[in-house]
Amino acid sequence: MDDIAQTYAYSAPAAEVASEASSIRVTRQTPEASETGELSVLTYNVRGLPWPLALNRAKALREIGRELAAMRQAGRQPDLVLIQEGFRAEVADLVRESGYAYWARGPGRPLAKLTNGGLHILSDAPILDVRRAAFGACAGFDCLANKGAMMVRVQPDWSPTPIDVVNTHMNARKASGAPRSQTLPAHHGQTRELTDFVTTHRDTDHPLLVGGDFNIRNSQARYDYQADNRPFAVVEEFCSRSGSGCGAGAPDTTTKPWLRTQDLQGFRDGVVRVQPVASRFLFNQGDQRLSDHEAYLVRYRLSWKTETLAAVYQPDPSLQVKPHKLGFRVSWAP
Template identity: 60%
Template sequence: MYLEPIATAAAYMAPAPELGPSSTAVRAALQPASTEPPAQTAELSVLTYNVRGLPWPMASGRGAALHEIGRELAALRREGRQPDVVLIQEGFRGEVAGLFRESGYRYWAQGPSRSERTPFAGMVVGARDLFRGEGVGKLMGAGLHVFSDAPIVDVRSIAYNNCAGLDCLANKGAMLVRLAPEGVPTPIDVVNTHMNSRKASRAPRSRTLPAHNGQMRELSAFLQANRQPGNPLLLGGDFNVRNSPARYYYDALDRPYTVVREFCSQPASGCGDGAADATSEPWLRSQDLQAFSPGAVRVQPLRSEALFTAASAKRPLSDHEGYLVRYRLSWSAATLAAYRPTPAMEVKPHKLGVKVSFKR
């Protein structure tokens, strides 16, 4: 494993030469994949939400907040407005099990555990600072969870090798769940991730920036190795990129996906309500992102909205808002003709520590 010297951090700070809504990826996403009219369409909504499920003494009162989030999701379900898929970050506490039970979802998958390790052939940030939590081991897993109404047919995960500061105490990484929504002719690959923070890590920028960029490289390698060719990709999570062009634009031209806020900033996107505003680089105004890439099934963001906002709750349930995107899925007659349903994974009783859970 190659240890990258911190002096190379300056090399990561230069943004890509072609950025933002005029980039090749966004232009390509705006173009029709085929002139053939779709045989059928469906919609799928994805919520990404950092629930701040930190253990005591890092935070207090979080167990009650997690249960309240579960009740809020259940209320949305009673109204027929529940997200089809929920991506959770910072779900470190056992009360996540209660959140799952109360929310009404049938399938539950979890990301890397505390002990999971993933070999990585690329560069990794070198020296460790024990006083800031580096090199002392992992005290927690990744805190990543996915709830779904559609069956989960596969789960993959990666524990990032790069980290800086207090973030190293958690086994941050990414997870891919392969969903089989009823009637959709291919599975859908959904990825959830949580990346290195800045100030909260208590580490200097000279360490947090290369660590974050290293995690982006690891995420790209994970997607390349685990995404099923032909499956559409939906990606979400806490990317910790707010007000940081150096983080957001790192390796931007090599991304195998299009960021929703960039896509929706275009007049021709058809995103409708919740489209990104006209201010400069609105995708830099949040830590939380969603992105997409088509497969045999085409994907298009329709609209987005914030959930669990300060204005909508009696008290803040997290230090993040939930970010929900509704996507249109469409496919051709040829794709539909080749449709072969995929059986769901064998599942186990739901509790923290198992990979996939199922609730009847």
């Protein structure tokens, strides 16, 4: 798989607010040197399909950017936005409207494909590194896009370690136009490839956050495949357990809420512990929906003990982050 690391950074201008945000308030904390911080992640399939597969999507992409800008003006914007189906060039309009300082893109368009992978990550914190890989397995119309996975390494100013963040989009079922005899093996193959990608590129000292369109709604066969090898815990499944600490209310232990949606988030500890504390679906107001997916927001609490961290984690002293005309340059001293 492609493991080229290259960062595309975009310094976004101040955005005008064109709509009122519809969201939960995300509390943003800048902890003292002591031991906790919070970070929010939004994963969103924006249906940025090229014409004529979808109509009026350029306008919708700009409106999504304005929704994010309204959240920013209110001080509750997600720290990270993971986008799927961002195939159109107008994704740049979304980025400009949203006000995020850093923008990384996933697998590009090879000659054999109709379009790129449609994956993007927006971040307020500096992006130190990007890894990307296209899936080899696919079925039906999905083979026209360079679907796959990407990982960025971000460094919030309050976090004692970088955070590894993965975004992915996996093979559809009916929308792919292929029979189940082809789409299920393709999805299984992509599951194996995603596991390999994460385990190869993730630094186990860093906390891991994962999101994307997994295309698993109502499919136990897709969700359960190699679940024991999954390199992250799925938020909805984890939070369904008694004593999970995910927030107020009784956990849902019977209806498998993680199978009600295509979109998942996951996490895993590094030397810093990760705990989901709240989640919600956004941008889903009836006829005003901006995509055929809802946006899925999860807020995480990261915690650590300073003395434990000092004993276990030693940052690489050769890593340098310097200003650059695209935003920044990452280099390693020999």
